[in-house]
Amino acid sequence: MVNAQTRLDFLRTDELLFFMSFVPYLIIEMFGTTMFPMPYFLHSVAKAVLIFAVISIFFKKTWSVYFFLVSAIFSLTGILVWNATSDTGVLALTILMMGAYKIDVRKIITVYLIIAGFITALAFAFSLLDLIPNLQYIRPDTGAVRNSFGIIYPTDFAAHIFYLYLFSAYLFLWKRPWLLSVIGVLTALFLIRFSDARLDALTILITAVIFVVIRYLQKGRFHKILSLSALTTVFLAYLSYYLTAHFNARQGLYARINGLTSGRLSLGKSALDLYGIKPFGQVIEFIGNGGSTETVSNYNFVDSSYLKVMLLYGSVFIILFVALTTVRSIQSVTSNDYYTLAVLIAVAINSMVAHHLIEPYYNVFSILLLADFVQDRDRRIKSVYLTDVT
Numbered sequence: 001m002v003n004a005q006t007r008l009d010f011l012r013t014d015e016l017l018f019f020m021s022f023v024p025y026l027i028i029e030m031f032g033t034t035m036f037p038m039p040y041f042l043h044s045v046a047k048a049v050l051i052f053a054v055i056s057i058f059f060k061k062t063w064s065v066y067f068f069l070v071s072a073i074f075s076l077t078g079i080l081v082w083n084a085t086s087d088t089g090v091l092a093l094t095i096l097m098m099g100a101y102k103i104d105v106r107k108i109i110t111v112y113l114i115i116a117g118f119i120t121a122l123a124f125a126f127s128l129l130d131l132i133p134n135l136q137y138i139r140p141d142t143g144a145v146r147n148s149f150g151i152i153y154p155t156d157f158a159a160h161i162f163y164l165y166l167f168s169a170y171l172f173l174w175k176r177p178w179l180l181s182v183i184g185v186l187t188a189l190f191l192i193r194f195s196d197a198r199l200d201a202l203t204i205l206i207t208a209v210i211f212v213v214i215r216y217l218q219k220g221r222f223h224k225i226l227s228l229s230a231l232t233t234v235f236l237a238y239l240s241y242y243l244t245a246h247f248n249a250r251q252g253l254y255a256r257i258n259g260l261t262s263g264r265l266s267l268g269k270s271a272l273d274l275y276g277i278k279p280f281g282q283v284i285e286f287i288g289n290g291g292s293t294e295t296v297s298n299y300n301f302v303d304s305s306y307l308k309v310m311l312l313y314g315s316v317f318i319i320l321f322v323a324l325t326t327v328r329s330i331q332s333v334t335s336n337d338y339y340t341l342a343v344l345i346a347v348a349i350n351s352m353v354a355h356h357l358i359e360p361y362y363n364v365f366s367i368l369l370l371a372d373f374v375q376d377r378d379r380r381i382k383s384v385y386l387t388d389v390t
Helices: 013-031 041-048 051-057 065-085 089-099 105-128 154-171 177-194 198-216 222-245 252-260 264-275 305-334 338-350 374-389
Strands: 136-138 145-147
Touching: 013 041, 013 051, 013 089, 013 105, 051 089, 065 089, 065 305, 089 305, 105 154, 145 154, 154 177, 154 198, 154 338, 177 198, 198 338, 222 264, 222 305, 222 338, 252 264, 264 305, 305 338
Parallel strands: none
Antiparallel strands: 136 145
């Protein structure tokens, strides 16, 4: 008689310990983005369970010099940011990143899609049933109604949808470009119609185009373009900072860009002038519209991830994170792992207009920069080969 195996039998010890951290962390932080009532102390629980991710590091079979170097630099930076701001966000990100080392990215993203997808759908359904608030905002210039569908703000709902679409495309939809495109267009139209989240909708359409282009044009001359696109994160991070730092409302181009991005340049410029940039961050109370429909008179929220992370956690951390992301992009090009590159490009574009770059409960790729992409890449290559032979 063959003994039945449980799902846990397919996990190594380090993987099991990592998921003992990641799963409760993801559940708690995901619910924190919804209108479900949740005791604040649970956020402390989410940080406490990260101890299992720390322990998992010692169960890795081998460690590379690169892993030790990145871990040491990011851990030290996280400690210095914590000392300057009392914020443990960088340390938490680093711990999860170290815990994900050598774990197949497909396993982590699958867990993310199940949990994040379920909680987003639950919030959506409960808001339609009036069991939790569906916050509705009116855009003054157009009168459009912006629904948040149980999430704390319409753009946060749209961000969840963007990342769920992005990682679904990465794992599943890349094999069926027509389905990827149709879902992308319908999702973008839904976000425009019901949440008026135009920028998130645009990044979904751009993501669909990137995946379709890579599916059919990843050979020959196009490879050179893809090689250059490995620098996308560096370029867009610098462009975001440059446009914001040099913003002048009296110059036509800047005024036009500011209008198209719903005032993001002017808000970012005000924050830069008021707070400046510190090496390891500073305490800033950003005030936005999330969680309530009451009018905010002193709104000062910075939406660009690059600007917000730099202001809160300092220039050192954002430079290191962008550098690590770029290294991962270059590794993707050299190993012909173009779909990983596609995700990094899509995240880089979205991060210009949204603030979720280093929040794993939105952008799970933020903790996967040291994970194992080889197994997933080989699986894709085999799948394409079998398709071509068939």
